[in-house]
Amino acid sequence: MRTIPVPVPVPLAVTALAAALVLTACDSKSGDHGAKAVVPDCVVAVKVGPGNAATSAGDTGNVPVTLTNRGSNKCTFQGFPAIEMTGGQSSWSVAEEKAATPAKVTLDKGEAATFTITYVRGDGGSLSAPAKAVKITIPGAGDAKSYPWSYGDVALKSPKNPDASVGPIQVAGD
Secondary structure (H helix, E strand, O other), X not given: OXXXXXXXXXXXXXXXXXHHHHHHOOOOOOOOOOOEEEEOOEEEEEEEOOOEOOOOOOOEEEEEEEEXXXXXXXXXXXXXXXXXXXXXXXXXXXXXXXXXXXXXXXEOOOXXXXXXXXXXXXXXXXXXXXXXXXXXXXXXXXXXXXXXXXXXXXXXXXXXXXXXXXXXXXXXXX
């Protein structure tokens, strides 16, 4: 088969490449719900859980979130991810872990980093957030993406403040 080269403007080529990466990166069997964060130099697969679920009201649970560099370029993250729990028409922002100090994390292709969402299980009453999804924004990895939250209600400290925190991004295994 013979092809004829056609000049393609660079912005159009970059857009087409990004779209192709998003469309070809989905794999419903991977457990990451097919979601990929795509930025020009970094392709990140995000996997939420499985977690150490809080089974009763007042118990503390931990949900790890794994970030894997699926692109050919290095990915660098620094800081805390932004976490927002949502349920129905309501949303609750999760605070950063107060005692933690984020470090700069650089991942080569195939390497992983992680962070943890820690929460207290709610009792389903007026001081509980009936969370059904968690929206995650990774610093340096594009727009927020939503993932199912299957760990039950989250206790509230006040009507808009969940009894939850998010740790900094760190190299997986640290």
